[in-house]
Amino acid sequence: MPAMRDRIVIDWGTSNFRAYRFGPGGMVIDRHQAPAGILTVRDGDFEAVLRREIGRWMTPEREIFLSGMITSRNGWVETPYLECPATLAGIAAKAQRRKLSDGVRLNFMPGVSTLAPSPDVMRGEEMQVFGVVAENSTATIVLPGTHSKWVRVVDGAITGLRTFMTGELFALLGQHSIVGRLMPKTPAPFDEAAFLAGVDRAFGAESISLLNDIFTARSGALLGAFPVESIASRLSGMLIGHELAAGLAEAGQGSPRLVIVGDTALVDRYSKALAHRGQAAEIGPADAAVAGFRKLATPA
């Protein structure tokens, strides 16, 4: 196996910029993170932000690989989506190449899309998925977040995905809705019992629609069924519960291999909810994207 050359990989999302420098052998030898997501970039001058953040690393010898929303319509170079089934090699092959004035080479990775059973897209999460699954693995990878992704992997290829607007809806309801207006101004601490009660409601027979469930987070408090301090935790449980119920039903009967990947606090909530419902799940590494990039950066 030839020695791998020094490379830079960047996970550049809406809110965050995360860069890693790989040394020979595929070890991360330097890393840099900043709140320099694409929404913070002025006048589309992505190159200026790149040089400001990691200019000290940049040489023509070190190729740069970029994924995440930086490759979207609102990013630097829009890459077409690669349709499922998508492998890491397929993603690498579809990268869009650019060369900067000083000879530094950039590779913009495509996102992944599917049209069946329903249209869906992701940009960046696929690197976390490939970081978690071995070459011939079959599993469902759950990536909780603002837009939670459930990604189906069969024999190492991404064969499908579903996005759930769980995190965004939780934020919208807390900030702008009639339910949020009843919540205490100072956020109450996480109430695990209320959270799990919310999860149980989502799975239970009394739940006929999320549209009704979220209203009960208000009416239940109004009627004294629980204190207003527990509304946020209960609402979080209901929303995550609805996501889990739907995701598990689609993942299939029996015990699909589930791997949860992401931010520690969120992974903790999802794990607790799954365990409470009797569903086993593995927890992937927090830096799964780095592992994905490493596989990409390592010559086969």
Add this chain to the structure above:
Amino acid sequence: MPAMRDRIVIDWGTSNFRAYRFGPGGMVIDRHQAPAGILTVRDGDFEAVLRREIGRWMTPEREIFLSGMITSRNGWVETPYLECPATLAGIAAKAQRRKLSDGVRLNFMPGVSTLAPSPDVMRGEEMQVFGVVAENSTATIVLPGTHSKWVRVVDGAITGLRTFMTGELFALLGQHSIVGRLMPKTPAPFDEAAFLAGVDRAFGAESISLLNDIFTARSGALLGAFPVESIASRLSGMLIGHELAAGLAEAGQGSPRLVIVGDTALVDRYSKALAHRGQAAEIGPADAAVAGFRKLATPA
């Protein structure tokens, strides 16, 4: 039957103030409407607003009946909820009475609540319900809106209700979410085909969760499955479809008697969606609350 005395009834909600003066015999002989909902009232001075809007009608001889959010925690006089089963007579019996300095008599009507199968409340919609159903009727009354209500009436009594946050969620998603950001700045005209496609999606097998469906209103447009101009109509169809699917499933097998009551444009969307799904529904009068108040104001 004794001649009915002149009475004033007021449907005073969050955004609107609607007052009706009933003459002898129960006919409306004067009406007044203003955007003077309880959210517009300063320093809790509800009496000043009442006198400003209908002072010319007010005499000690004309009792005033008030329902809606004016009887809530944020209103003038908070009335306890009447728990289901709730009849019009039961509501009248629980009214809270107040007398103003000039001898004008006020009756604040209670809202209606239920705890099973899940906590729910309403304030004001019950007058629309009683306006629609005859004394011994059995039906499900659907009141579309920001917080849509499905109210079960058995033998003339309200036996249960469910609130769906359909309208509020549609507004939140359009104004604040990633789906809304893709919509044209100038609202596109209503697209009936897209609306009905959204309804069908909510009822179809590809729909595993509303949390996923709402995201597809964005990803479908991104992938070219439909134009961005149709996102709002499609999203409206999905949300209303989810409400209808859940409401119909709970209302029972076969053909429950459904009556839709409310704002003309919304009733039209709900009727179209129901007809498209092969479900018969009656359309109640737009001024159903007046009919309810009339029954209340008419001596038995």
